[in-house]
Amino acid sequence: MSYTPPPRDPKAPPVRVNLLSDTQTRPTPAMREAMARAEVGDEQSGDDPTVHELCGRVAALLGKEAAVFMPSGTMCNVAATLVHCRPGDEILAHETAHIISREGGAHAALGGFQVTQLKGPDGQFTPQTFRAALHPRSRYQPPQTVVSVEQTANIGGGTIWKKTALDEIVQIAKAQGMATHMDGARLLNATVATGIPAAEMTAGWDSAWIDFSKGLGAPIGGALAGSAAFIDEVWRWKQRLGGSMRQAGIVAAACIYALDHHVDRLAEDHANARALARGLSQIQGVEVQEPETNLVFFKPDGAGVSGDKMVGELRKRGVLLAMMDGRIRACTHLDVSAGMIEETVGHVREIVRTA
Incomplete structure (x- = not known):
C-alpha cells in the first residue's frame, strides 16, 4: 500500500464542483493581497x-x-x-x-x-x-x-x-x-x-x-x-x-x-449545506443526515446505487465528494455557490434515475 497521494490524473474531467472538503478552498484575491503586504x-x-x-x-x-x-x-x-x-x-x-x-x-x-x-x-x-x-x-x-x-x-x-x-x-x-x-x-x-x-x-x-x-x-x-x-x-x-x-x-x-x-460568511456554507440536504432528501431512496453546519452525509443505497459507485459517477461529471465512514460526505465552503449545489443535486438525481 502506498502512503504517498497520487498526482491528479491528467485525463480526469475538469472539476466543476469540489465538495471533498473545506480544506479545498483557495485564497481569495483580497487574501492574497493581504499576504503580499x-x-x-x-x-x-x-x-x-x-x-x-x-x-x-x-x-x-x-x-x-x-x-x-x-x-x-x-x-x-x-x-x-x-x-x-x-x-x-x-x-x-x-x-x-x-x-x-x-x-x-x-x-x-x-x-x-x-x-x-x-x-x-x-x-x-x-x-x-x-x-x-x-x-x-x-x-x-x-x-x-x-x-x-x-x-x-x-x-x-x-x-x-x-x-x-x-x-x-x-x-x-x-x-x-x-x-x-x-x-x-x-x-x-x-x-x-x-x-x-x-x-x-x-x-x-x-x-x-x-x-x-x-x-x-x-x-x-x-x-x-x-x-x-x-x-x-x-x-x-x-x-x-x-x-x-x-x-x-x-x-x-x-x-x-x-x-x-470569512467568519460571518460561514452562515452561507451552512445554508448551502441545508439546501443540498433538502434536494438530496427529495430523491427517492437517498438517506440524508440533516446538517447542523457545513457537512452533509448521505447514502444512496436505497436508490440502488452504492456509495462508491455514486462518488465515481459524480467524479466523471466533475463533481468531487468523498466516502467517509461508509457514507458519502459533501462539505460546503466559500468556493461552493448555490448554483453548484443545484448542479450536484441534478447529477445525483440523474445517476439514480439511470441506475
Missing part, C-alpha cells in the same frame, strides 16, 4: 509582528492567556497532548475523533499515549458515558490525563456539541484532576450556527485551537491557545516537531484576513 520577521526568533498580532487575536477570541501559530491543526492536537500527558497516560475521546482516525497514530507513536474510544451517536459522547469510563487511580491502570472533544464532530456529521454538555464534561474532568482539550477545527462553524461566542464555548477547556485552512479559506495554519505556561511548553514541542517557522507573517496575514472577512 504582510510585515514579516523571523517567527522562530519571535520577530514576526504579523504572527504576534494573529496569536493575540486568537487568544482573545478563545478567552485564553496566550496562543501559538502552528502549520496545521494536527500539530495543534499533537503538541497539546504531548504537553498535557506523559508516556503511558490515557486520553479519552470519541471513537470517531480526529486524533484517533485522522492523525496517523501520532499520539501513540510520539507520546506513547493510550486513547480510549468513547461511544455515542453523531460523533459525540455524553457526560454520563465519560463518567462511566473513569476508573479509580491505581498502579494497575494508566493515569487518565486528558479528555478531548471535537467541535464540530466531523465524522458525526458536523454536529455541534451543546454548551451544557461541554460544561458538564469540564466539571467531571476537573473533579478527577484531568486536563481538557478541544479540537476546534470547525469551532467557528459552531459559534456562527449557535450565536455562542467562541470564548464561551471554550470556557473551562485548558487548551483549544481553531483551523484557518478549512472554512476560513487560508492556505495553511491553525492556532492553539491556553495558559501562558501551557503555550510556553507547546513552543518546546513546536520546535521539536519542526513547526517553528521563519517569515510566517505571510501566511499569518491570510489568517488575520480570514478572521476579519
